[in-house]
């Protein structure tokens with residue numbers, strides 16, 4: 354069953370079960386410790402971003418004040434606070450990637466997708482974001498699209514190939530408990 358977003362959003366039964374499982378990892382009076390993984394689940398369930406209503410739902414599920422969720426969701430760049438395109442391209446802008454052409458890469462991506470950094474392309478396919486070091490500096494310049502890295506994007510051909518691949522993908526959100534298991538960032542939780 355799909356999550357519902359009309360009026361007040363609700364987690365799907367699968368997401369509720371996953372959240373319940375996650376909460377077994379923490380003492381009852383430390384439910385806040387599950388906030389990051391639950392925000393990831395919420396983002397995967399509700400179209401790739403967390404609206405204020407979805408964040409309020411996360412607060413309710415974890416017995417937190419909404420402000421406790423907002424202060425975390427606004428701190429980490431991996432949480433999207435407005436609607437996004439099918440593919441969110443996170444462009445590393447830190448020193449090594451900058452020295453290897455991330456400015457040119459960003460300009461090329463803006464030109465080819467029609468999106469500006471911080472916004473969506475007119476066709477709804479892409480969102481461009483700038484982020485700090487993605488920890489793949491040896492392969493700069495680098496972008497991340499969900500769990501996938503695209504590296505050495507220092508030629509127009511490499512960028513074209515990435516966009517062709519992304520345009521050809523059937524978009525389907527990978528929910529944290531499916532296929533690949535939990536995202537790497539969550540696997541120790």
Ligand code: FES
Pocket residue numbers: 445446447448449450451485486487488489490491493494495
């Ligand atoms: S500086 Fe870009 S991955 Fe480290």
